[in-house]
Each structure stands twice: as C-alpha cells, then as structure tokens.
Amino acid sequence: MLPDHYSLPVSYQVFARKYRPKTFDDVLGQDHVVRTLRNAIDQNRLAHAYLFVGPRGTGKTSTARIFAKALNCTGGPKIDFDPEEDVCREIAEGRSLDVLEIDGASNNGVDQVRDLRESVKYAPSRGQFKIYYIDEVHMLTNAAFNALLKTLEEPPDHVKFIFATTEVQKILPTILSRCQRFDLRPIPTQTIADHLLHIASAEGIKLDTTAAWAIAKGADGGMRDAQSMLDQLVAFCGESITEENVLDIFGFTSREKVADLTSKLLARDTPAALKLIQTEAAGGRELSQLLGELIGCLRGLLIAKLDPSSDGEGIPDQLWSKLVSDADEYASERLLAAIDVFAETDGRMKWSTNKRLHFELGMIKAIQVLSEVRITDVIKVLTKGADHLSYSIAPAPAAKPETKPNPPAESPATVVQATPAAPAPQPPSPKKTTGDALSAFDALIENAPDESDFPEEPEPAPVKKSEPTIPPPTEVKAVDDTFHQDPLIQAALVKFEAKFLTP
Numbered sequence: 116m117l118p119d120h121y122s123l124p125v126s127y128q129v130f131a132r133k134y135r136p137k138t139f140d141d142v143l144g145q146d147h148v149v150r151t152l153r154n155a156i157d158q159n160r161l162a163h164a165y166l167f168v169g170p171r172g173t174g175k176t177s178t179a180r181i182f183a184k185a186l187n188c189t190g191g192p193k194i195d196f197d198p199e200e201d202v203c204r205e206i207a208e209g210r211s212l213d214v215l216e217i218d219g220a221s222n223n224g225v226d227q228v229r230d231l232r233e234s235v236k237y238a239p240s241r242g243q244f245k246i247y248y249i250d251e252v253h254m255l256t257n258a259a260f261n262a263l264l265k266t267l268e269e270p271p272d273h274v275k276f277i278f279a280t281t282e283v284q285k286i287l288p289t290i291l292s293r294c295q296r297f298d299l300r301p302i303p304t305q306t307i308a309d310h311l312l313h314i315a316s317a318e319g320i321k322l323d324t325t326a327a328w329a330i331a332k333g334a335d336g337g338m339r340d341a342q343s344m345l346d347q348l349v350a351f352c353g354e355s356i357t358e359e360n361v362l363d364i365f366g367f368t369s370r371e372k373v374a375d376l377t378s379k380l381l382a383r384d385t386p387a388a389l390k391l392i393q394t395e396a397a398g399g400r401e402l403s404q405l406l407g408e409l410i411g412c413l414r415g416l417l418i419a420k421l422d423p424s425s426d427g428e429g430i431p432d433q434l435w436s437k438l439v440s441d442a443d444e445y446a447s448e449r450l451l452a453a454i455d456v457f458a459e460t461d462g463r464m465k466w467s468t469n470k471r472l473h474f475e476l477g478m479i480k481a482i483q484v485l486s487e488v489r490i491t492d493v494i495k496v497l498t499k500g501a502d503h504l505s506y507s508i509a510p511a512p513a514a515k516p517e518t519k520p521n522p523p524a525e526s527p528a529t530v531v532q533a534t535p536a537a538p539a540p541q542p543p544s545p546k547k548t549t550g551d552a553l554s555a556f557d558a559l560i561e562n563a564p565d566e567s568d569f570p571e572e573p574e575p576a577p578v579k580k581s582e583p584t585i586p587p588p589t590e591v592k593a594v595d596d597t598f599h600q601d602p603l604i605q606a607a608l609v610k611f612e613a614k615f616l617t618p
Contacts, residue, residue, distance in 0.1 A: 130342040134314055136177045137198040137207065139185075143310060143338065144302035145174055151297065152182055156192045162295045164267055164276040166252075168283045169299030172337025175279040178299070179248050180206055183214045186275065187242030202242060213239040219251040228255070228262040235266060235274045244275050252278040253285035260287045267293050301336025304328065304429065310338065311345055315356075320349060325358040328429060333367050333404070366401040373408040374434040377416075380409075380453070381441040383482050389475055402470045403461070406477075410457050416442040417450045445485060453481040 136142045139149050148167075155161055165182070167175040184203045188196035196203060205211040217231075231247065239245040249255075255263075267276060267290065278294060280286060308324070308331040315322035322345075330348070334341035344365065345356075352360050362369055372395065379388040395405055415428040419439050427435030442450065460477030464470045608614065 130314055130318075130346050131339045134310075134342065135207075136174065136181060137203075138196070139181055139194065142174055142178060142181065144306050145178065145299050148178060148297045148299060152178075152185075153194050156185055156194050159192075161186070161192065161275070163270050163274070164294040165278070166283075166286075166291070166294040166296045167277070167279045167299060168296060169281070170301055170336060171281060172334070172339030172341075173299040173302060174338065175299055176248075176250060178297075179277045179279060180214075182277065183211075183246045183248070186244050186246065187211075187213055187239075191243060211242075213242040213244065214246045214248065217247065217249045219249050219254040223255045223259055225256070225258045225262050228259045232262070232266050235271060238273055243273070245273055246275045246277060248277045248279070250279050251281070252290075253280045253282045257287065260290055264289055264293070302338050303336075304331045307331035307334055307336075307338055307341045311341060314342070314345065318349075319354065321355045323357050326356050326361050329358050329361040329367055329369070332408075332429060333361075333365055362400075366399055366404065368395060368400050368405045368408055370408075370430045371434065373405070373412055374430050374438060376405070376409055377412045377438055378441060380478070380481060381438070381445070381485070383486055385479060385482050388478050388482070392471065392474055392478065396471045402474050403464055406457060406461055406464065406474060410454060410461070412438070413450055413454050413457070417447060417454070420447055420450075449485055452484045456481040456484055 139153060142149050165179075167178060169175055184198065184206050185194060185196055186192045187206065188202055189200060198204075198207070202211070206214050209216055215234075217227075235245065235247075237245070270276065276294075283291070283296075308327040311327045311330055312322060312324070314320075315327075326348075330341050330344050334344065344361075348356050348360060348364065351364060358369065361367060372391070376388060376391050379391060392402070392405075396402060411428050412430065415425065415430075415435075416438060418425045420442070423439075427438075430438070457477055460473055460480075463473045467473055
C-alpha cells in the first residue's frame with residue numbers, strides 16, 4: 116500500500132508526441148491531402164489502398180492515423196469525429212486491434228507478408244474496417260512485394276491498406292499502380308515558425324520570433340525536426356530562447372551573416388568573403404548549412420529579377436533591398452553560373468573532411484565567374500553601339516547641263532540642248548535605243564557619290580578569280596529572247612564589254 120503523498124512519476128512527453136495532430140484540422144501544410152481525404156469520406160469514395168509519400172517529419176504517420184480514426188470512429192466513416200473517444204485514443208496510442216502498424220524495415224520478408232495475407236481474412240473486432248499501415252514500405256523485398264500483389268489488388272471489403280515511404284522510387288510500379296498516391300510537401304518555414312510560437316506560448320516559454328524562424332529554417336520543412344530542436348533548446352536555455360542560442364547550439368548562421376556574405380560575393384571582394392568564411396568556421400558554424408543558405412539567397416535574387424514582388428528568403432527587408440540593388444549589375448546567366456559553381460562545391464563538401472577548403476575554392480571560382488567577360492557581353496555592347504550609329508550620305512549635286520556641238524551623223528550619243536526653252540516635238544511613242552541607254556549609264560556613273568561620302572570600311576580580302584562555270588543542263592532555264600534585245604541590256608553589254616553565255 117503506497118502512502119497518500121506518494122504518486123507515480125509521470126514520464127515526460129516530447130513536443131513531437133504531445134502536439135501531434137489529432138484531427139484533420141490539426142494537419143499543417145498539407146491542405147491538398149486533407150481536402151482529398153475529406154471529400155473521399157464525404158462522398159463515400161474510399162479506395163482500398165493509399166500511399167503517402169514525402170520527406171521525414173511532414174506528417175505521413177499522423178495523417179494515416181487521423182484517416183484511420185475517421186474510418187473506424189463510432190458511426191463512421193465521418194470527417195468530424197471525436198478524437199477523445201475510446202476507439203480514437205486506441206488508434207492514436209497504437210494499441211487498436213483493428214489498426215495494425217507494421218514497420219517495413221523489420222518486417223520486410225516473404226514470411227511476414229504471408230502472415231499478413233492470412234490475417235486479412237478475419238473481420239475487424241470493433242471498427243468497420245481492418246486497416247494495415249506499413250511504414251517505410253520501400254524496405255520490403257521484391258519477393259515480399261510480389262507476394263502482396265494479389266491481396267493488394269483485390270482485398271476483402273473490410274480491409275484498407277495505407278503505406279508510407281520517403282523513397283518512392285524504390286517501390287515496384289506494380290504496387291504503385293494499385294494505390295492512390297498522395298505527395299506530402301515540405302512544410303513552409305513560416306508555418307513551422309508560427310507553430311513553434313504556439314507551442315512556446317502553451318508551455319509558458321519565451322521564444323523570440325527570430326529564434327523561431329531560425330529553428331524553422333534549420334528544420335528544412337520537417338515539423339518533427341523543428342519540435343525536437345525546440346525540446347533541446349528548452350533543456351539548454353530554460354524558459355527564454357533567443358536567436359543567438361539557436362545559432363550557438365545547432366551551428367546555424369544568422370540571416371544577417373548570409374546577407375553579408377552574399378553582398379561580398381556580389382561586390383567581388385574576395386579577401387572579405389574568405390575572411391567571413393574563416394570566422395564562421397572558427398566559430399563552429401556548419402559550413403554546409405551556410406553554403407545552402409547562400410545558394411538559397413542567390414536563387415531568391417535570380418527570381419527577384421523576374422518577379423520583384425518575391426520574398427527575401429527570410430532576410431530582413433532592408434538588407435534584401437540592398438542585395439537586389441547590387442544584383443542588378445549582373446545578368447541572369449551570371450547568377451546562374453555562380454549557383455552552378457556553388458552546387459558543384461556542395462557536392463564535393465558532402466564527402467570531404469575539409470569542408471572549409473572546398474568552400475573557399477568555390478567562393479574564389481564564383482567571384483571569377485562574376486568578373487569574367489563573356490562573348491555575350493561583347494555582343495550586347497556592340498549591338499547597343501550599333502543602335503546609336505547613323506550613317507547619312509550627302510545627296511550628290513545635280514549634273515549641270517553641258518553644251519556640246521552637234522555630233523556627227525554616225526555618233527549614237529544623245530545631244531543635250533543648252534536652252535530647253537523650246538523643246539523639239541517628241542514622237543508619240545519614242546523607242547529607246549542603245550545609245551540612249553549608254554548615255555544613261557554614263558550619267559549614273561558621273562553623278563555617283565564620291566568615296567569620301569561613305570564611312571571607311573576594312574578592305575576585303577582578295578578573291579581568287581575563277582572562270583565562270585556553266586550549270587548542268589538540267590538546271591539551265593530557257594531565257595526569253597526579248598530580254599536580250601532590251602536597250603538597257605544592250606547598253607550594259609557595250610559598257611562592260613560583256614556577252615551572254617548560251618547553254
């Protein structure tokens with residue numbers, strides 16, 4: 116018999132379990148999945164197999180349990196169930212006989228799947244459905260998948276399968292084709308930060324807004340990771356948590372430092388950028404995380420060139436405006452080239468023990484990429500200069516009438532009268548002669564603009580003269596004879612001492 120003052124110790128429950136979603140309304144950042152499941156229940160269009168795909172900590176298991184509660188609750192299936200009733204509490208705590216949670220990593224053999232196939236024959240003990248939830252289903256062997264195919268395609272009416280995985284590419288296509296697939300997305304940073312502030316308020320903890328944002332940014336879209344980090348911060352800091360505490364414990368880099376490093380990169384200040392990397396490394400900061408933040412900042416600047424209303428990747432507005440102004444100096448392809456350099460650097464840093472060396476080399480190379488002159492820049496400069504050039508050729512002076520004595524009768528030249536007061540009557544339809552056309556050619560050559568009226572151009576390379584070639588007979592087209600008899604053509608032949616080549 117225990118004394119009255121003695122009470123059993125209550126085990127501590129971490130935030131990730133204490134604040135796990137209980138209903139559809141509690142699921143954050145997965146509105147597309149929640150809406151589809153709600154409509155399926157409301158319209159009684161329930162499939163026999165579901166597959167939840169997504170990164171860790173995005174709510175796959177929680178969503179599966181909530182869906183199981185909606186199916187097996189009293190009077191179900193229904194959307195608005197009571198999460199505190201006995202059936203729902205059993206499902207939430209993992210002790211329901213009708214909802215079996217199986218770990219795919221430890222039950223991945225054919226024998227376990229055969230046992231499952233035998234158990235699906237039995238009716239549920241309490242709820243309306245017997246639900247099998249297999250977590251990390253991609254860990255099943257190919258033989259186990261093949262043993263599950265027939266049961267998965269045509270299960271009994273009282274059986275529902277729910278699968279969850281982080282690596283959907285490892286699942287056989289024959290399994291995927293038998294399931295309704297739901298892709299859970301990484302939860303937005305702002306959504307995680309707001310939820311952390313809600314938890315801190317409920318727990319009586321003073322959590323700065325900047326600290327909540329730093330935790331959410333480091334969680335990289337995973338709510339469970341963010342809640343675990345908050346648990347660790349409470350154990351270290353007590354009831355007051357600042358951004359500096361978050362940066363010191365987890366080795367994160369502040370948004371101001373990321374903006375400062377980006378500014379030095381855009382200014383092509385190599386010594387200052389390398390010194391900042393050295394300072395962060397000496398302070399125990401995670402350089403891979405810093406590089407990821409830098410790539411994200413450059414990505415934001417690239418998007419800002421296309422959409423000025425885009426956000427600043429969590430960087431304060433004043434610093435972001437300066438970065439956008441600094442980035443206007445560079446074309447989009449320059450920023451893309453810098454991002455490619457850092458992406459290659461990130462790949463090398465993952466497998467290297469000396470991360471600082473690769474980071475510094477990547478920074479030097481990225482600054483060189485921003486500084487180099489490319490052929491596209493030369494073309495743009497030349498095109499812009501050509502748009503401002505204007506060539507104006509002065510009109511040639513009019514030829515003065517020239518008085519000439521009457522030519523001999525045999526001369527074909529045309530006589531130009533000095534005083535055209537009384538022109539001689541012309542015949543109704545004068546016929547052009549070769550002499551008239553030749554005079555016209557002489558007038559054109561005499562009145563042509565001088566070479567000084569044109570801008571100087573480089574002398575073309577000498578062209579090797581070659582004999583004119585006669586095209587094949589199949590390509591020669593018949594020429595109209597009237598074309599040869601035209602006076603202008605005849606004058607041209609006389610002037611240039613040319614002749615026609617007959618096929």
